[in-house]
Amino acid sequence: MNVCYLYIQSIEHLDDFADRLRKIINISTTNPTPELIDQKRYGLNYGGEYYAFECFGLEIMLVRNEGEVGDSDYEDYQFYLEVQSKKDFDEKLFHDGILKYLQMTLEDSGLKTQLED
Numbered sequence: 001m002n003v004c005y006l007y008i009q010s011i012e013h014l015d016d017f018a019d020r021l022r023k024i025i026n027i028s029t030t031n032p033t034p035e036l037i038d039q040k041r042y043g044l045n046y047g048g049e050y051y052a053f054e055c056f057g058l059e060i061m062l063v064r065n066e067g068e069v070g071d072s073d074y075e076d077y078q079f080y081l082e083v084q085s086k087k088d089f090d091e092k093l094f095h096d097g098i099l100k101y102l103q104m105t106l107e108d109s110g111l112k113t114q115l116e117d
Contacts, residue, residue: 002085002094005116006103007065007077015040017079018051018062024109025102027053027060045069058098059084074114 010017018039022029030037031054039051047069051062061082063069074080083102085094095115103113 001088002091004083004095004099005071006081006083006099006106007071007074007114007116008079008081008106009077009112010079014049014051014062014064014079021051021062022053024111025055025105027055057086059086071116074116077112077114 008017010020012020021027029039031039031052033054036052036054036059039053040049041052042049046061046063047067048064050064053060053062061084063080063082065071065074065077065080071080081102083099085098099115103115106113
């Protein structure tokens, strides 16, 4: 499984930004996997409220970049996406292909983003 992080600037509330993200990348309001049907979730490992989306064989967690789960190197970004592939494949392809495409899609919608180095 591959994991990468994409940081996003937005002053929106978590719920509003989740709705915006769904529209930008065409994500349903429910997930296909029974254990993940509800997208809005709560977990201390993600700093409280967060969203878990399933899309194109990926698990995408929308998390506030603050508190214990925040990354001070990206403090100018209010959210991050933790993107996990459900299958193992070339990490460079995952980062430079799928994640870059996701980044470009978000930036085309007017968001400022930064992929984790």
